[in-house]
Amino acid sequence: MNVQFSWPASMDETLRKGIIALYNDAIEQTTVIGYTSRLSEEEGEAIIGDLDASLSKGEVSLFTGMADGEMVVMALLHASKMPNCRHVANLSKGIIRSDHQRSGLARQAFAAIAEFCEAQGHELVTLDVRENSKAHHVWNSMGFREYGRLADYARVDGISHAGVFMCQPTKDLKARMVHGGDDAARSFMPKEEFREKLRTELEARITMTHPVVKKILNGTPNWELLRYMTLQGYQLTKHFLEYIETLYHHCPPGIHKKRLLMNMYEEETGRFSKTDNHVVLMQNFIKAIGINDDQRDSALPLPSTKALIDYRMNLVRNRATFHMGAAAVMIASEGQNLETAAGEARHDLLPRIYNLTPENLQFFSVHQKEDVGHVAEGISLVADICDTSRMQEQALDAVRKTCDLFYGMYEGVAEVFA
Incomplete structure (x- = not known):
């Protein structure tokens, strides 16, 4: 592809039209550019005017x-x-025209940007993006x-979306884009190694x-902090079944889908552990x-807490990030219940410190087991589904x-308790 890159110091009519056209093309594809509908004439003039003044x-x-003769990329x-x-x-405002995406243009453009930054003495490149958007993954x-990160980064149709602030040393960006860098290596x-x-x-x-967990389990009851x-933990429990259900929906047929079904069944009924619905188990502890x-x-x-809830929910709801959602939920989240403090599990420490019964603590003892x-199962699923080095790195x-x-x-x- 023959694309001519440049860093114009002033605006002309071709640039003005090209920028507006790129904005509108991006707006038709996504809401992450900051607008929900095509630019009005006034909005377009305002963008060009502000940019011209800044230049x-x-x-x-x-x-x-x-x-x-047409603009296909800008930043x-x-x-x-x-x-x-x-x-x-x-x-900011990194836009590639939709018909030129997935063409290798992004790598070429970033190589040119990295070389410009290097020449200008900019050693670190930063950007921000709506979490779990297509741009975020790019x-x-x-x-x-x-x-x-910023929890209330953008609001679209009344829904708040988190934003992620990212960075990369210029030399690393150049190595990746120009020479392939560690991605190629x-x-x-x-x-087995990946597992x-x-x-x-x-x-x-x-x-x-x-320290706050140790404070709860240090031998002296701290009822206010425990409650x-x-x-806050209950906020996570309320959403866990939806995570598993959504992973099940996206999971390819086979043994892993059957295992997710069994996981859902236990979460909903407690039949395998001979207890109860897992949210009910948590509610019993809360009451106790x-x-x-x-x-x-x-x-x-x-x-x-909401950042943790939303991060996992965004991953599991997107079929393209199924492998990451499975890693986040089935490995990192389920793995939290395997941890011990001072060599003991929570359901062993809590009754001794807070005079609770085994029945009160079934939520923890069931999950520990x-x-x-x-x-x-999560490690097995993720290892099977990640068939490229990039997917493996994303899961990690x-x-x-x-x-x-x-x-x-x-x-x-x-x-809160500081």
């Missing part, structure tokens, strides 16, 4: 790619003039990694080491620690991210 002041660099690069911050450049595949792991890697990632992120933490039904039902998730098998990232979000949930609770 004339040197506040932004405009990247364009032209093919057959904006913002960098501070302050000496202490010039090493960072922020990328940036992730290009080596950008999350360094922060990364080899596909044999299944071990998944388990290692899980076990490397033990969230029960968080607050439990209500002195929380009534009204208090339980009126509790809301903290932003950090069953989730050994569920994690093994999902395990890491989910465990980190569990830790973040505990951080949120700790901040």
